[in-house]
Amino acid sequence: MSLTPAVPLDVDPLLDDPETRIMVCCGAGGVGKTTTAAALGLRAAERGRKVVVLTIDPARRLAQSMGIDSLDNTPRRVKDVDGPGELHAMMLDMKRTFDEIVEAHADAERSRAILENPFYQSLSAGFAGTQEYMAMEKLGQLRSREEWDLIVVDTPPSRSALDFLDAPKNLGSFLDGKFIRVLMAPAKVGGRAGMKFLNVGMSMMTGTLGKLLGGQFLRDVQTFVAAMDTMFGGFRTRADATYQLLQAPGTAFLVVAAPERDALREAAYFVERLAAEKMPLAGLVLNRVHGSGAAQLSAERALAAAENLDERRIVDQDAGKVGVQNSPETPSGSPEPEPAHSVDGTNSADGTDGTDTVDAHAQHLTTGLLRLHAERMQLLAREQRTRDRFTALHPEVAVTEVAALPGDVHDLAGLRDIGDRLAAGGTRPTGAA
Amino acid sequence: MSRLQVVSGKGGTGKTTVAAALALALATEGKRALLVEVEGRQGIAQLFETEALPYEERKVAVAPGGGEVYALAIDVELALLDYLQMFYRLGGAGRALRKIGAIDFATTIAPGVRDVLLTGKVCEAVRRKDKQGRFAYDYVVMDAPPTGRITRFLNVNDEVAGLAKIGPIHNQAQAVMRVLKSPETAVHLVTLLEEMPVQETVDGMAELKAAGLPAGRVLVNMVRPAVLDAPVPTDVRRQDIAKALSRAGLGGARKGGRAEQLVEPLLAQAADYEERVALERRQRAELAELGLPVHELELLAEGIDLAGLFRLAAELRKQGL
Incomplete structure (x- = not known):
């Protein structure tokens, strides 16, 4: 790089x-x-x-x-x-x-x-x-x-x-x-x-x-x-x-x-x-x-993703549930189909259906991981600049x-x-x- | 608040930056602070984005609220010639002294003379008064030599008053020590939340106390903000994180999917982070045992510029320094 x-x-x-x-x-x-x-x-x-x-x-x-x-x-x-x-x-x-x-x-x-x-x-x-x-x-x-x-x-x-x-x-x-x-x-x-x-x-x-x-x-x-x-x-x-x-x-x-x-x-x-x-x-x-190890994910994308997750979590919490429908702005560039989220909004927050929902804790943790990664990538970029x-x-x-x-x-x-x-x-x- | 603030710290901890921020913080509401550099590095000029400082007190910044920060980079040779001029009216003989190597000898080889001149100049600035009898500077902040040498540097009288048993150097050393060992002075150590700088800080404070010098505060620099608010649970399910990543629009969560591939590296970074946080916690505990006031300054990720310096100063002010 x-x-x-x-x-x-x-x-x-x-x-x-x-x-x-x-x-x-x-x-x-x-x-x-x-x-x-x-x-x-x-x-x-x-x-x-x-x-x-x-x-x-x-x-x-x-x-x-x-x-x-x-x-x-x-x-x-x-x-x-x-x-x-x-x-x-x-x-x-x-x-x-x-x-x-x-x-x-x-x-x-x-x-x-x-x-x-x-x-x-x-x-x-x-x-x-x-x-x-x-x-x-x-x-x-x-x-x-x-x-x-x-x-x-x-x-x-x-x-x-x-x-x-x-x-x-x-x-x-x-x-x-x-x-x-x-x-x-x-x-x-x-x-x-x-x-x-x-x-x-x-x-x-x-x-x-x-x-x-x-x-x-x-x-x-x-x-x-x-x-x-x-x-x-x-x-x-x-x-x-x-x-x-x-x-x-x-x-x-x-x-x-x-x-x-x-x-x-x-x-x-x-x-x-x-x-x-x-x-x-x-x-x-x-x-x-x-x-x-995840240098393919830029700081900007990681931060945007973290925000995206946070917003959804707030929406989910407001609605009293987690794992609601796909929002229309979800990028569809992925070759794999997105994991099936429940569309009917009947799943409860504890995710009884396990496979369909994203666990609230995991989601919160993931925003943290993404922010941590963004910080790391920014550090990398700075180090690279001084080195260059x-x-x-x-x-x-x-x-x-x-x-x-x-x-x-x-x-x-x-x-x-x-x-x-x-x-x-x-x-x-x-x-x- | 002592009028002479000495700032030391292990190399690489940012003591010059902290000293400069402290001077800015002290220069509130019309107060005047003098920031003194004793090691000829021109670090202050770099920080305040000015040209190299001459051996002359010069205004480098106006603090919020109208206070002023002056800076001085002490040149030991010039300080000695000044000094000789003041006491002996040497005139041209000063040049002869330099030619023959006497100035070199006095400022680089003769034990302690250099340190007496440096601390002497600083103490002179502390005691200086204007015609109305007010102190010329409300505060003097010294960007001092690193922790490993600070006690020896400040404790010049042991060395010099013992060697030069009479004469102006002897008297000078004694006068300097009276200021340095009084409550007029506080010696702060800058550290990072890493093992070696913390160890040096603990040792350094003990040395200062043993030498009868006033140990001031511990200034923890470059503190990184908390990112994870709780530790990653040991039983965290990779699949859940993959799903969350996927949900955030980062690709597929299935094995081999783009989101799934991020899981392990992200968790590895979290493990690094947690190891560091645990280490920082231990360092904080060690510093707390010193029983001295501890202040923390955030890491300015983009490096220190003038704006960053003012931010650190505001932070120090907020913490009551």
């Missing part, structure tokens, strides 16, 4: 391809990114790969759906996975990840000095950027260990889709930047020839910062920076390496969205951004798409549709079901469910 069929995204070959080593799920908040990541991980594992899912979302339900009480910074094996593969899951603990980097790159005494520094403590506990940066760091670590066939990541719930790609650069450029050197040793920078003017600016600036933030804070920052000095190059190098890793052919980005205006607008934005950054986009996962808009803008993007579930996912069976839908949604003609 789609007017502009999108290129189908076939998930299974992507999951099976040994060349696929990293899958990144990104998109707006609340579109089912984390669940999609988990479902993809499970499916890949059950198709024989050794998979780790790195999630950023601390949703307990997701952990529980994989039979793990709570996820932490170490991959935990998920039990009851069918087939030859393995599924492991972990949740990013940004403070722990940061601590590990410090411990790995500084001797015991220095790392203790860093870990106890108040500035470090709030830096690592999380504010704008750290989470995104540490997600990248963790991804780099997991990849370099060569322990996994496939790493599936979901991205942090950022302010906007851009943060995920920007944050590592931001933090990297801060840690490597001029500013940190100024904080560390203003005199050194100012001492260089031709930097006199800058020197004045610098001392004024550190003075201002001192006033603004308080001297203690600035001292904390300076101590932190001094202690971290040797590690800065490493941050930058690793941030760059991870960034390149994301651009490499072994990575597949999946943009996750729901068929709603805002989510798809953000998805379109992300598609453009990924292209600008030369990141390999595998396609769009469109979650929560609705379908109908996206496809018109980005006809090159492969799409898989995941049929909506009435409830949430609670267990592996639920994730498996989503996985099946993910795999089926790209191969089938679009629009159906």
Whole structure:
């Protein structure tokens, strides 16, 4: 029923391809990114790969759906996975990840000095950027260990889709930047020839910062920076390496969205951004798409039919009976003869004759069913319009549709079901469910 | 009614829409409401169908009854430069600071500074008075960061006052907290009747209370209207429905007839619907346990436009918000 069929995204070959080593799920908040990541991980594992899912979302339900009480910074094996593969899951603990980097790159005494520094403590506990940066760091670590066939990541719930790609650069450029050197040793920078003017600016600036933030804070920052000095190059190098890793052919980005205006607008934005950054986009996962088994009946006809039934019911009730004569406007397009309604109007409301009359309750129920169907068909049409808009803008993007579930996912069976839908949604003609 | 209304919610629940509707609802009878965006998304401009908002308070709508809604999208860098200008008369040094990365550092890297600036600006608007000593705005509505980050965002003083133990930032953080923890403020969470957003709302309200922040109301958004007034009886006879469909002019009721073919798909949709309704009932019960006022806003099926926004505002007003 789609007017502009999108290129189908076939998930299974992507999951099976040994060349696929990293899958990144990104998109707006609340579109089912984390669940999609988990479902993809499970499916890949059950198709024989050794998979780790790195999630950023601390949703307990997701952990529980994989039979793990709570996820932490170490991959935990998920039990009851069918087939030859393995599924492991972990949740990013940004403070722990940061601590590990410090411990790995500084001797015991220095790392203790860093870990106890108040500035470090709030830096690592999380504010704008750290989470995104540490997600990248963790991804780099997991990849370099060569322990996994496939790493599936979901991205942090950022302010906007851009943060995920920007944050590592931001933090990297801060840690490597001029500013940190100024904080560390203003005199050194100012001492260089031709930097006199800058020197004045610098001392004024550190003075201002001192006033603004308080001297203690600035001292904390300076101590932190001094202690971290040797590690800065490493941050930058690793941030760059991870960034390149994301651009490499072994990575597949999946943009996750729901068929709603805002989510798809953000998805379109992300598609453009990924292209600008030369990141390999595998396609769009469109979650929560609705379908109908009775799509041949349009919303308009369903509503008209419901009204028709309602009117008759009122007439019937007024006349004290149900199942009276055919009204002349009843369409006769049906090849079958209409069920014989009593013409003499003698049947009572309880339908003693059963076959001739339409039960009042069934009739009332049927109007409800028809209205429900009309609502569903209107929803379908809206979803189709927003989808068509996206496809018109980005006809090159492969799409898989995941049929909506009435409830949430609670267990592996639920994730498996989503996985099946993910795999089926790209191969089938679009629009159906 | 608190003068500072903070609106948060899980991503995808429509918190910006609800915040905008709330501002419209509060701007009754000549009142002035300021709607503030802190995350640089320009969601307010989109909602009110205006061009992108600059860092400047601007009238975006006139509410029914003559009230006015102003909007402000806070730009953190500009807020910091403003602030430095105000306290230090930095002049050109501000540009030098930016060049060297200090502004970047302060607004993106330095812990909490960003949040202090954002909440600071909002609290300034709450306290601002005109020459006659009247409040510049009767209400300030903040479209705040999502539930997962809201307590941390509002609770900046723990972070910053602890780090910067003296100095203007310290004082600023303290002043902000005095407003935020007073009855002048109410923090509302927007949710949907789905498991994860409800869970986050329950957790979020507990976190707010633990941090001494004033938990306000639960705003349930996108509530779908009831379509079936009673559950489908388990012993419903397919043939009866087929007959009713046929009677409505949808084809033959006999096996294989066009009306008959509709029966199973329609019943399947009804089963989906009932499963959803049961789930929604459980979510409502969970929200009720919070013991906070709960308001429901209907789903606007055609998406949110200006007319829809006014409808939601009218609905909020009707519910006494």
